[in-house]
Amino acid sequence: MFWNEKAECMEKEEKEKLQLERLQETVKLAYENVEFYKKRFDEIGLKPEDIKTLKDIEKIPFTTKSDLREAYPLGLLAVPREEIVEVHASSGTTGKPTVTAYTQNDLDIWGECIARGLKMAGAEKDYIIQNAYGYGLFTGGFGIHHGGNSMGAITIPISAGNTQRQLDTMVDFQSDILTCTPSYAMYLGESREKAGIPLEDINLKAGIHGAEMWTDEMRKRIEVSLGIKTHNIYGLTEVMGPGVAQECDFQNGMHIQDDHFYPEIINSETGETLGYGEKGELVLTSLTKTGMPILRFRTKDLTSLIADKCECGRTTVRMTRITGRSDDMLKIKGVMVFPSQIEKALLKVSGISPNYMIHVTRPDILDEVEVKVEATKELFSDEMKEMERVEKQIQASIRSETGLRVDVSIVEPETLPRSEGKAVRVIDERNFD
Amino acid sequence: MAVKQISIFVENKEGRIKKAIDTLAKENINIRALSIADTTKYGILRLIVSDNEKAIEALEKDGFIVKENEVIILAVPDEPNGLNSTLEVFDEKGINLEYLYAFVSSKTDEAIVVMRLENMEKAIEALDESNVKILDEDDIKNL
Ligand SMILES: [Zn+2]
Numbered sequence: 001m002f003w004n005e006k007a008e009c010m011e012k013e014e015k016e017k018l019q020l021e022r023l024q025e026t027v028k029l030a031y032e033n034v035e036f037y038k039k040r041f042d043e044i045g046l047k048p049e050d051i052k053t054l055k056d057i058e059k060i061p062f063t064t065k066s067d068l069r070e071a072y073p074l075g076l077l078a079v080p081r082e083e084i085v086e087v088h089a090s091s092g093t094t095g096k097p098t099v100t101a102y103t104q105n106d107l108d109i110w111g112e113c114i115a116r117g118l119k120m121a122g123a124e125k126d127y128i129i130q131n132a133y134g135y136g137l138f139t140g141g142f143g144i145h146h147g148g149n150s151m152g153a154i155t156i157p158i159s160a161g162n163t164q165r166q167l168d169t170m171v172d173f174q175s176d177i178l179t180c181t182p183s184y185a186m187y188l189g190e191s192r193e194k195a196g197i198p199l200e201d202i203n204l205k206a207g208i209h210g211a212e213m214w215t216d217e218m219r220k221r222i223e224v225s226l227g228i229k230t231h232n233i234y235g236l237t238e239v240m241g242p243g244v245a246q247e248c249d250f251q252n253g254m255h256i257q258d259d260h261f262y263p264e265i266i267n268s269e270t271g272e273t274l275g276y277g278e279k280g281e282l283v284l285t286s287l288t289k290t291g292m293p294i295l296r297f298r299t300k301d302l303t304s305l306i307a308d309k310c311e312c313g314r315t316t317v318r319m320t321r322i323t324g325r326s327d328d329m330l331k332i333k334g335v336m337v338f339p340s341q342i343e344k345a346l347l348k349v350s351g352i353s354p355n356y357m358i359h360v361t362r363p364d365i366l367d368e369v370e371v372k373v374e375a376t377k378e379l380f381s382d383e384m385k386e387m388e389r390v391e392k393q394i395q396a397s398i399r400s401e402t403g404l405r406v407d408v409s410i411v412e413p414e415t416l417p418r419s420e421g422k423a424v425r426v427i428d429e430r431n432f433d
Numbered sequence: 434m435a436v437k438q439i440s441i442f443v444e445n446k447e448g449r450i451k452k453a454i455d456t457l458a459k460e461n462i463n464i465r466a467l468s469i470a471d472t473t474k475y476g477i478l479r480l481i482v483s484d485n486e487k488a489i490e491a492l493e494k495d496g497f498i499v500k501e502n503e504v505i506i507l508a509v510p511d512e513p514n515g516l517n518s519t520l521e522v523f524d525e526k527g528i529n530l531e532y533l534y535a536f537v538s539s540k541t542d543e544a545i546v547v548m549r550l551e552n553m554e555k556a557i558e559a560l561d562e563s564n565v566k567i568l569d570e571d572d573i574k575n576l
Contacts, residue, residue: 382479
């Protein structure tokens with residue numbers, strides 16, 4: 001039932017004692033071996049010995065993605081180069097990629113975390129894991145692979161793509177567990193239906209999916225089309241890769257492997273630490289990694305933590321589904337707004353998803369929001385009355401979605417700014433000085 | 434009989450209306466009638482042109498949003514009460530007017546009026562029963 005019952009079902013007191021010991025070791029290791037951390041500590045006069053309680057972690061400065069970028073490629077190693085055995089990197093959609101380096105011990109920890117997740121999904125040593133995550137610099141493929149090896153299960157490193165071969169493998173090998181991104185799982189499910197392969201011909205029992213946001217609607221479709229139970233998995237290259245947290249059968253929050261990663265939730269604007277149940281940005285600190293220990297990494301992912309013991313018996317802290325990224329979030333008139341909410345509101349009005357832009361200004365002391373919507377044939381009418389009706393409808397829909405009263409402007413198509421082909425969704429011209 | 438009008442969405446930005454007109458001129462499309470309804474942010478440019486199909490294709494190619502829809506075009510005697518007596522036809526039947534615009538032609542003494550009504554079918558029926566002169570596509574071409 002558990003891969004590591006001792007670690008996963010540990011009593012709170014014992015867990016916290018273990019976490020503190022490991023935190024102190026990690027801080028010492030980072031301070032003494034990584035120039036970057038030493039400088040950050042010295043700047044505020046902090047010494048590793050000052051970390052006397054878990055709460056003291058709040059004294060440690062945050063580490064951000066741009067800090068990691070500046071250290072590209074191997075500037076944050078805490079061990080001599082010869083101890084590193086593998087590196088991975090996150091794709092650099094903006095700027096340089098961020099690199100993570102692993103010692104053999106780090107890989108073993110990674111494998112351990114994934115193995116716990118595989119067990120949550122019901123895996124046994126004789127299970128066949130069809131690993132359709134991409135193999136490469138991306139952490140998905142290799143992460144699951146290391147976990148399969150740790151467990152002693154049979155891992156098929158099929159990687160992503162080649163749908164026909166994926167389906168053939170499912171049928172021929174009678175794979176038990178599918179691991180891939182949720183969107184690819186959905187595609188495979190649809191492809192199975194299209195190919196007319198009956199569910200009885202495949203033997204999948206569970207799916208482990210992550211690395212992108214997905215909805216309950218997608219979950220249902222995957223579960224039905226592949227006849228499986230799905231498990232949301234979380235992780236990020238900067239910290240390790242997938243396996244930092246994963247759902248058990250109860251699908252009620254992802255169990256964070258908190259003997260290896262210490263989670264905090266902060267208010268992403270003030271940096272203040274929030275309590276259990278409060279929604280904010282997830283901050284992670286590695287407790288056992290030695291190749292590239294990471295202290296208080298700001299994930300930008302918005303979630304909340306659940307402290308209660310899970311129905312499955314595990315006591316590890318759980319995190320709820322990621323609901324957004326703090327860098328997408330806008331605070332307007334004191335209200336939190338995500339561009340995705342505006343998109344949803346527009347979709348409700350027109351049934352199409354037009355291009356839009358949120359323009360926030362503060363002409364005096366109050367925020368003003370203008371939502372510019374590119375006209376489409378569906379939105380346009382030769383009658384002014386109808387145009388005004390559409391504007392009002394958009395306004396009302398945005399209001400019910402966000403609680404905000406906004407000014408709606410319909411503009412000509414292809415006139416809103418795009419950067420490198422990607423639409424610019426938000427222009428915030430408020431001056432906060 | 435209804436005639437097809439085209440409507441173009443134009444933002445209230447310098448040069449947008451001119452750009453639309455230029456696009457039509459380049460394709461040698463004649464504009465027979467034109468009106469603009471506008472707010473502070475945008476306008477709806479309504480046109481009766483010589484070739485709708487060609488006009489729509491050219492405008493869409495230049496990034497405009499264009500719609501084609503039916504209007505009624507009437508010849509109204511150029512005399513006091515000329516328009517009024519026409520509108521009464523709709524009033525009697527309770528048909529609401531959405532908008533209208535007028536123009537004059539050098540070839541006739543009558544004022545030419547373009548109308549969009551709430552219920553086009555009923556409006557045409559009402560006109561057929563009256564003695565108001567409705568213009569068809571051919572009449573327009575000869576104006
Ligand atoms: Zn559980």
